Amino acid sequence: MVQLVGSLRKELADSLSTCKVLVVGAGGIGCELLKNLVLTGFKNIEVIDLDTIDVSNLNRQFLFQKKHVGKSKAQVAKESALEFCPTANITAYHDSIMNPDYNVEFFRKFVLVMNALDNRAARNHVNRMCLAADIPLIESGTAGYLGQVTVIKKGMTECYECQPKPSQKTFPGCTIRNTPSEPIHCIVWSKYLFNQLFGEEDADQEVSPDTADPEAEWNPEETAARATASEKDGDIKRVSTKDWARSTGYDSIKLFNKLFKDDIMYLLTMDKLWKKRKAPIPLDWQQLENSSCPQEDSTGSGLKDQQVLGVWGQCQLFQHSVETLRSQLQEKGEGAQLVWDKDDAPAMDFVTAAANLRMYIFSMNMKSRFDVKSMAGNIIPAIATTNAVIAGLIVLEGLKILSGQMESCCTIFLNKCPNLRKKLLIPCVLDPPSANCYVCASKPEVTVKLNIHKTTVLSLQDRILKERFGMVAPDVQIEDGKGTILISSEEGETEANNSKFLSDFGIRNCSRLQADDFLQDYTLLVNVLHTEELERDVEFEVVGEAPDKAPPPQANPDEVNSITNGNKESAQPSTSSKAKEDDLMVVDSDDEGASSSSAAATGATKRKHSDAETAETSIKRLRKDQSATPTDDDDDEDDIIELD
Amino acid sequence: MIEKEDPVISEEEAAQYDRQIRLWGLDAQKRLRGSRVLLAGSGGLGAEVAKNLILAGVKGLTLLDHEQVSEESCRAQFLVPVTAQGQNRAQASLERAQNLNPMVEVHADSDRIEDKPDDFFLQFDAVCLTGCSRDLMVRVDQLCSQHNIKVFCGDVYGYYGYMFCNLGQEHSYVEEKPKLVKPSENSNDGPEPKKAKVDPNETVMVKKMASFCSLKEALEVDWTGEKAKACLKRTPVDYFLLHVMLKFRTDKGRDPGPLSFAEDSHLLKQIRDDVLGAMGVSSDLLSDCFVSHCFSEMSPVCAVVGGVLGQEIVKALSQRDTPHRNFFFFDGRKGNGVVDYFGSK
Numbered sequence: 001m002v003q004l005v006g007s008l009r010k011e012l013a014d015s016l017s018t019c020k021v022l023v024v025g026a027g028g029i030g031c032e033l034l035k036n037l038v039l040t041g042f043k044n045i046e047v048i049d050l051d052t053i054d055v056s057n058l059n060r061q062f063l064f065q066k067k068h069v070g071k072s073k074a075q076v077a078k079e080s081a082l083e084f085c086p087t088a089n090i091t092a093y094h095d096s097i098m099n100p101d102y103n104v105e106f107f108r109k110f111v112l113v114m115n116a117l118d119n120r121a122a123r124n125h126v127n128r129m130c131l132a133a134d135i136p137l138i139e140s141g142t143a144g145y146l147g148q149v150t151v152i153k154k155g156m157t158e159c160y161e162c163q164p165k166p167s168q169k170t171f172p173g174c175t176i177r178n179t180p181s182e183p184i185h186c187i188v189w190s191k192y193l194f195n196q197l198f199g200e201e202d203a204d205q206e207v208s209p210d211t212a213d214p215e216a217e218w219n220p221e222e223t224a225a226r227a228t229a230s231e232k233d234g235d236i237k238r239v240s241t242k243d244w245a246r247s248t249g250y251d252s253i254k255l256f257n258k259l260f261k262d263d264i265m266y267l268l269t270m271d272k273l274w275k276k277r278k279a280p281i282p283l284d285w286q287q288l289e290n291s292s293c294p295q296e297d298s299t300g301s302g303l304k305d306q307q308v309l310g311v312w313g314q315c316q317l318f319q320h321s322v323e324t325l326r327s328q329l330q331e332k333g334e335g336a337q338l339v340w341d342k343d344d345a346p347a348m349d350f351v352t353a354a355a356n357l358r359m360y361i362f363s364m365n366m367k368s369r370f371d372v373k374s375m376a377g378n379i380i381p382a383i384a385t386t387n388a389v390i391a392g393l394i395v396l397e398g399l400k401i402l403s404g405q406m407e408s409c410c411t412i413f414l415n416k417c418p419n420l421r422k423k424l425l426i427p428c429v430l431d432p433p434s435a436n437c438y439v440c441a442s443k444p445e446v447t448v449k450l451n452i453h454k455t456t457v458l459s460l461q462d463r464i465l466k467e468r469f470g471m472v473a474p475d476v477q478i479e480d481g482k483g484t485i486l487i488s489s490e491e492g493e494t495e496a497n498n499s500k501f502l503s504d505f506g507i508r509n510c511s512r513l514q515a516d517d518f519l520q521d522y523t524l525l526v527n528v529l530h531t532e533e534l535e536r537d538v539e540f541e542v543v544g545e546a547p548d549k550a551p552p553p554q555a556n557p558d559e560v561n562s563i564t565n566g567n568k569e570s571a572q573p574s575t576s577s578k579a580k581e582d583d584l585m586v587v588d589s590d591d592e593g594a595s596s597s598s599a600a601a602t603g604a605t606k607r608k609h610s611d612a613e614t615a616e617t618s619i620k621r622l623r624k625d626q627s628a629t630p631t632d633d634d635d636d637e638d639d640i641i642e643l644d
Numbered sequence: 645m646i647e648k649e650d651p652v653i654s655e656e657e658a659a660q661y662d663r664q665i666r667l668w669g670l671d672a673q674k675r676l677r678g679s680r681v682l683l684a685g686s687g688g689l690g691a692e693v694a695k696n697l698i699l700a701g702v703k704g705l706t707l708l709d710h711e712q713v714s715e716e717s718c719r720a721q722f723l724v725p726v727t728a729q730g731q732n733r734a735q736a737s738l739e740r741a742q743n744l745n746p747m748v749e750v751h752a753d754s755d756r757i758e759d760k761p762d763d764f765f766l767q768f769d770a771v772c773l774t775g776c777s778r779d780l781m782v783r784v785d786q787l788c789s790q791h792n793i794k795v796f797c798g799d800v801y802g803y804y805g806y807m808f809c810n811l812g813q814e815h816s817y818v819e820e821k822p823k824l825v826k827p828s829e830n831s832n833d834g835p836e837p838k839k840a841k842v843d844p845n846e847t848v849m850v851k852k853m854a855s856f857c858s859l860k861e862a863l864e865v866d867w868t869g870e871k872a873k874a875c876l877k878r879t880p881v882d883y884f885l886l887h888v889m890l891k892f893r894t895d896k897g898r899d900p901g902p903l904s905f906a907e908d909s910h911l912l913k914q915i916r917d918d919v920l921g922a923m924g925v926s927s928d929l930l931s932d933c934f935v936s937h938c939f940s941e942m943s944p945v946c947a948v949v950g951g952v953l954g955q956e957i958v959k960a961l962s963q964r965d966t967p968h969r970n971f972f973f974f975d976g977r978k979g980n981g982v983v984d985y986f987g988s989k
């Protein structure tokens with residue numbers, strides 16, 4: 001005789017009350033998930049999140065109130081969830097799941113792990129930990145109205161990394177430095193400028209005119225004579241932007257004239273660039289000041305953030321923010337650096353002003369601070385309802401797993417509009433593991449094209465093994481018969497190698513490197529292909545993948561924010577405070593591009609689903625052809641395996 | 645109604661609602677901020693809808709429920725404290741509901757909805773009915789649509805749940821579309837042939853209209869005609885399941901209870917045969933296995949249905965984005981969520 005506890009069979013209800021589960025992330029999805037778990041009858045729950053509560057979380061992370069701002073998400077979420085079910089046993093960790101304390105043994109304590117994360121680095125890591133521990137993982141993500149849930153089980157399904165994710169958006173250096181054509185190019189430029197002036201200088205974040213732009217076919221020496229700006233530029237070039245700025249005492253008018261007048265005039269001398277483009281128009285501080293009216297117009301009403309300032313308003317904002325940032329820097333003392341944060345008012349003001357002035361110079365419509373913040377901060381809009389739906393689906397998949405019905409698990413997409421089969425929630429079959437996956441294959445292996453004379457050991461470690469292949473602390477040895485140790489995860493052992501080139505260690509074309517990550521219990525064999533012919537700005541290429549390129553523009557702002565601007569800092573395998581909030585995988589979730597922000601989650605790039613109807617696809621579409629909404633697609637034969 | 649005021653969004657609200665204003669825009673948020681909603685039924689689904697609307701930032705939400713807190717009726721009810729057994733469900737939910745967002749006026753009303761006079765409903769911009777009888781829903785739907793009040797109904801039965809909405813015969817809304825731009829001489833595209841293209845950075849608001857039928861009409865679809873029979877294959881079986889569950893509620897004055905599983909499951913099969921028979925469709929449409937999965941409100945199912953329902957109310961009040969016409973059905977065993985239209989087009 002069937003016996004029910006609530007909606008559940010008694011046997012299932014009993015097993016819920018004894019099993020232990022892990023929730024990774026206590027943001028938008030995590031809060032909803034904790035509520036659903038305790039109300040469904042789960043009693044033993046551990047939750048981990050290293051983030052603290054921000055006021056912008058409160059529109060959806062309903063376990064938090066204004067009085068909790070600044071406190072640990074995991075801790076407050078635990079306390080609030082306990083009120084729903086005081087007999088539950090909840091453990092909260094205010095920590096990063098990538099901390100080595102959470103090793104394979106830790107993961108083995110659980111019958112089920114549920115991700116409620118917002119960034120690709122942490123998702124990659126938990127994926128590997130669950131594979132290593134052989135624990136089923138439910139992965140999830142939301143972006144605006146869109147969401148996805150999927151189940152990952154070693155040997156049965158694709159893992160999170162089976163399908164290559166669309167790589168992070170980067171823009172060619174010369175587009176940023178010489179020929180911006182969209183607001184985002186100016187915004188990226190101004191964030192680089194912030195770092196060049198006030199933050200950590202990065203050679204990859206140059207902001208001055210790029211004289212080596214292949215399109216310019218331009219020889220600076222030959223044309224130097226007619227370059228009115230070249231003299232001043234010559235002065236500036238020998239020192240770094242920061243040293244120069246410092247030498248002026250961060251004089252905002254001098255900075256302005258260099259950035260928005262002299263550099264632009266220099267660009268104008270690269271005349272080939274402007275044959276098919278509208279040429280930029282240099283700005284002059286004095287002229288603008290003279291011609292400005294005291295009550296300058298701004299457009300957009302209501303909230304200050306939503307107004308678009310006029311040019312002189314931007315100039316004043318620039319001046320004011322430079323002055324504030326200068327004194328912040330001074331207060332911090334010699335050698336101090338500022339870190340850009342979208343929620344830091346002067347930093348955000350600076351980027352708004354600098355980006356808008358550049359947009360103006362390049363004949364683009366200027367944007368409100370609100371809109372610049374979306375793009376600069378890589379903010380993914382997020383609402384309570386989408387997270388609620390996705391968290392509900394996670395628990396339903398979890399119940400299947402705990403009932404021993406893994407085979408009936410599926411991946412489910414939440415769309416904004418129903419597809420032509422009337423489905424708003426679309427369950428699809430799970431794919432088997434990919435035989436070539438560089439993570440879950442029995443002997444993971446990749447081939448990387450790089451220049452052995454130009455790639456440093458540090459770059460191999462940071463850019464390739466950590467950033468691209470998601471390792472946390474790699475050990476690398478060369479398969480040269482001697483087992484030469486190239487990189488050791490033990491501090492101090494191989495630092496001396498960092499700045500040397502791979503060729504210095506006898507690495508040649510077709511050399512093989514063995515990279516191990518002890519924490520992830522993961523070994524990757526890297527085949528090196530030497531090449532001299534990588535494109536500009538490309539450090540390496542993984543064979544079988546297209547090199548990172550600037551993405552095409554997208555259209556629908558609803559979804560667009562979620563996938564714009566993979567910014568640089570986002571690439572760090574951080575679940576640092578930079579890597580915010582809950583959600584997403586289809587597109588990563590909330591806030592600033594914790595890397596991946598553009599990163600798709602499970603299956604987000606599945607070729608199988610490349611057709612019309614999934615959330616994933618709608619996002620991909622946006623990337624590709626900038627037009628479609630999910631319902632615009634036709635209902636042609638496709639090879640999505642939709643479940644009825 | 646909604647247009648009667650144009651509330652100003654404060655900087656404080658802008659900070660709290662930032663992530664959703666970035667999704668649906670300031671105008672939608674303003675309309676939401678001027679809207680009052682009646683939510684009948686403070687069970688598991690009611691709690692989810694309440695949470696979603698309060699977080700979204702409506703002007704006012706009234707929780708109307710005359711029932712008392714019991715273990716079974718509050719299994720998925722996170723707004724009711726565990727110490728509130730025996731209290732009125734709406735009143736017991738008030739404190740936590742209010743704490744979700746102090747900027748929303750939340751009220752509790754412990755009257756029976758059946759006893760409320762017509763006038764009562766007219767103070768709201770939208771009415772959402774959960775846990776109500778079919779007759780009551782039909783009455784309120786009729787009344788509200790005469791007064792241009794948006795009507796929503798929803799319920800969760802174990803692994804299953806549904807939502808219905810009637811936004812009136814002429815619901816106008818806007819949708820954001822990418823802007824088409826005619827290239828000008830000054831564009832950066834060079835001398836290539838000129839044709840309109842999508843500007844990735846600009847969008848326009850397009851005005852649209854959708855039409856809805858009454859709940860009565862949506863529930864009284866005639867399935868006997870040849871044409872209707874042909875449609876049957878593409879009709880979600882959940883529609884018929886809903887009829888069965890509503891009939892059970894009408895007959896017993898309650899929903900199936902886990903403690904009377906044997907008796908209720910037997911009755912459910914019988915009602916299934918009767919109801920489908922009376923509609924002129926085969927009772928094979930709805931196989932027996934629904935019976936053991938339609939008991940009690942299941943929390944994750946409330947979350948899914950309450951999420952979709954809550955978002956539809958937000959869309960309707962903010963007059964933003966295409967509404968789902970006019971039913972949403974969720975089957976938590978399959979993870980399937982279908983939107984389908986019933987009634988005259």
Ligand SMILES: [Zn+2]
Nearest residue numbers: 159162437440
């Ligand atoms: Zn894999």
